[in-house]
Amino acid sequence: MADSRIQSRNRAAILEAGLEIFSRHGFRGATLDQIAAEAGLSKPNLLYYFASKEAIHRTLLLGLMDTWLDPIRRIDPQGEPLAELLAYVSRKMALTRQYPRESRLFANEILQGAPHIADTLSAELKTLVDALADQMQAWIDAGRLAPVDPHHTIISIWALTQHYADFDVQVRAVLDSDDPLDRAEAHVTQLFQRLLQPVD
Amino acid sequence: MADSRIQSRNRAAILEAGLEIFSRHGFRGATLDQIAAEAGLSKPNLLYYFASKEAIHRTLLLGLMDTWLDPIRRIDPQGEPLAELLAYVSRKMALTRQYPRESRLFANEILQGAPHIADTLSAELKTLVDALADQMQAWIDAGRLAPVDPHHTIISIWALTQHYADFDVQVRAVLDSDDPLDRAEAHVTQLFQRLLQPVD
DNA sequence: CGTCCATTTTACCGATTGGTCAAATCAGCG
């Protein structure tokens, strides 16, 4: 009795439309009519698949969290410290470039004070970050990483990678329009290389 | 025939209330009733002082731009390159710490695609940034600054400083609660010092 | 005090919003 083909197709269309609209206008700025139009369904038909506007939003955010936390999980404690962290930076950059709407959806939620995911943040996310911070501290103590504040370094990685997706308009306004976004990744990589490379 | 005392007092109260509400809920998320309540006025009384909800928002954004662009204007081309840039970073950090609501107001606007200030961004802001980038390139050519991409370095400064104000909830969720925000400034300063310090 | 203009309030409006409900339609299946 799982989802029928039509069920899963429409649910997917609604989530796709919701992502598009929510990421562009925020939760309050988005309307069910907009989402319905984007999904090619009528408004009451939307509400046949999701109980409420908030349900669509919640489903999107929860589904997003796993994808968003994945790059940090793939850091290998056995690997070469600098290479592992730069690979993490690279994965995060790729993520924001591939999923800018997801990034803005997340940014909107945090900006409003994270009313829907505050618990996930202080539980799941904090656990992951603390573990990585401990790992980094161990690397620092072993002289394999420059002495930096682990927590703030992780925050810096988020700040830089997310900025290119979330503040896209500002970035484009300031860069020459023909300036490719590739330079962004090169620059961010260089930045963290200089910060993290241990000096003997 | 300038503003009477009561005029300027109420206009100020409305802008203060608008800043509080807009920065917390975004433009569409904020309501005139909320702003009126926060300002201690009735809704029609609000509209006696400002023609519309958008007028309040526009006034706030325009008034903010000057303050926000000030730190970049105070960079001295005659000064010592690294010291000048680190002082700029420090001023920006102080700004976001002192005016987090203004920072979030700005962030909300950019996230929605900067519908109200797109022209200011691509004109005034771009001019300032291009000038600073030229200055930095000259410093780099003179060997007084490490070879970095000037534009992306400026963007990095914004990304890091704004992040602490705009993503405050996430930052607090991840840091130990007794961890003072001072460490943020120390970390960011260290980061840009390592990035920008020329190596002979 | 009375006048005049600035200020404030009360009552209201049309549009939009998220959401409901019952009827209509459709798809699969014997």
Add this chain to the structure above:
DNA sequence: CGCTGATTTGACCAATCGGTAAAATGGACG
């Protein structure tokens, strides 16, 4: 085909939204 449950639609609703009109109030000044 004819039945049955899943899906879709049109009509509608109460609440909230930004904003208006006009009357009421307040304050400064002669």
